[in-house]
Amino acid sequence: MQxxxxxxxxxxxxxxxxxxxxxxSTVNYNQAVKAFNLYWxxxxxxxxxxxxxxxxxxxxxxxxxxxxxxxKELRKMNAAERNEFDRVNYxxxxxxxxxxxxxxxxxxxxxxxxxxQRMDIWKQQLAESKRQKITGN
Numbered sequence: 001m002q003x004x005x006x007x008x009x010x011x012x013x014x015x016x017x018x019x020x021x022x023x024x025s026t027v028n029y030n031q032a033v034k035a036f037n038l039y040w041x042x043x044x045x046x047x048x049x050x051x052x053x054x055x056x057x058x059x060x061x062x063x064x065x066x067x068x069x070x071x072k073e074l075r076k077m078n079a080a081e082r083n084e085f086d087r088v089n090y091x092x093x094x095x096x097x098x099x100x101x102x103x104x105x106x107x108x109x110x111x112x113x114x115x116x117q118r119m120d121i122w123k124q125q126l127a128e129s130k131r132q133k134i135t136g137n
Contacts, residue, residue: 007031012038019091022098029102030110036095044070046089 011017012035021032044066077085105113113121 007035009035011035013041015039016088016091018095019088022091022095025112025114027112028110029099029106029112032095033099036099040092046092 007017007021016039018032018036018039021027021035074082074085102112105118107113
């Protein structure tokens with residue numbers, strides 16, 4: 001049985017705790033997704049600014065103003081803030097990929113199967129597949 005690390009939910013919206021959680025093999029998937037969603041609730045997500053630029057002709061006045069606000073915020077950042085912004089944006093993309101990869105292994109309580117448990121399931125499925133080929137069923 002995995003021992004799960006407790007994370008402070010008060011930090012979820014203020015700092016990217018979900019990065020640590022994604023790298024924690026004992027994390028509760030549901031808690032990590034909650035941390036991710038709370039962090040990004042009031043922030044512009046990576047890729048959104050690119051989508052807006054690609055669809056500029058289709059944008060409403062409101063989206064155009066939001067894009068300008070985003071650009072203005074970027075210009076205000078010092079080098080350290082911009083580095084942190086870029087780091088978190090990169091981790092955002094990693095986390096979305098992690099969610100997609102882990103989803104099949106999430107148990108009803110949010111626990112993620114260990115690599116060994118996943119391997120055992122795969123071996124069972126492989127053995128069952130071989131049995132079916134041999135018996136023709």
